[in-house]
Amino acid sequence: MKEKILKELYVRQGEYISGEELSEKFQVSRTAIWKHMNKLKKEGYTIETTHKKGYRLIETSDKIIIDALKLQLRTKEIGQEILLFDSVDSTNNYSKKIAKDAIHGTVVIGEEQTGGRGRLGRNWSSPKGEGIWMSIILKPSIPPTEGMKMTQIAAASVCKAIREAAGVEGYIKWPNDIVVGGKKVCGILTEMAGELNKIDYLIVGIGINVNNQSFPEEFKDIATSLTIEKGKKIDRKTLIACILKEFETLYQHYIDRRTLDETLEIIRLYSAVLGKTVRIIKGEQELKGRVLEINDEGLLKVQLEDGKEELLVSGEVSI
Ligand code: BTN
16 A cells, blocks of 8 residues: 555645545555555655645655655566565575566666676675665577677676766776766676577676665675766666667677677777776686777777787786
């Protein structure tokens, strides 16, 4: 009931709705409506109440509200099913559990992750309400060797979306980080299940530091948030809707035409590594070289110190 009332207030945000209208609409007493309003106020929503006019939502708390998010969503498949948790160990882990029966495009979001995972077995700090911690479950009919292209589609989508919806000039640190001023603002963890020649499902996990005001000492020099960069709070719902729209557009283009051209255009335009000398950790090896190009398959072509050229499929790049 509380969620239904909140949705009504949200849809008619700024407008007064009388207790009588709400009690008729939801078939509960006016006292029940009043109690739910008090609960919502305690949760952080600013609801103006006047005896004559009724209730009016002034400001939403920064909580992600599914109904409010769905109102902003402009996609056909991605995000048609959204699962939102107040707390979850990891949205990638949860997605794995449900992937078999989930529909393509299902999105799992956590307000916090208690066991957020990064690449190379690292932890991913995911404090409550501060970021976007979400996973997209995909079921494409493509060979497993193409699976990692989803990471690039996600990186391009996030980079474009944070520029459009948050006004932050992010750059893509191939293959799966978004950086602002050299500090990481987003990381992507793509995981795949299937057989040698068939993908059962892919999970694209996206972690974005959105409204973090500060970082623990050990991350201060390497991590930042959109709020820190922009100097104001960013609405996470709007940003999620924008990412999912960009993702669907690039994903569908790739599936229909089997070319990454549109994604690569963005990746090259906003590349943090093209033309730069970088250090690359490839398995046990550490290499140093200059990035020559990101080829049409999305691979990184580097010229190593000894002059040799190498094509990288994945790796940890630092500038
Ligand atoms: C990295 O840069 O190391 C990748 C970080 C990926 C973090 C996201 S947050 C949502 C999803 N769930 C996880 O446990 N990890 C990914």
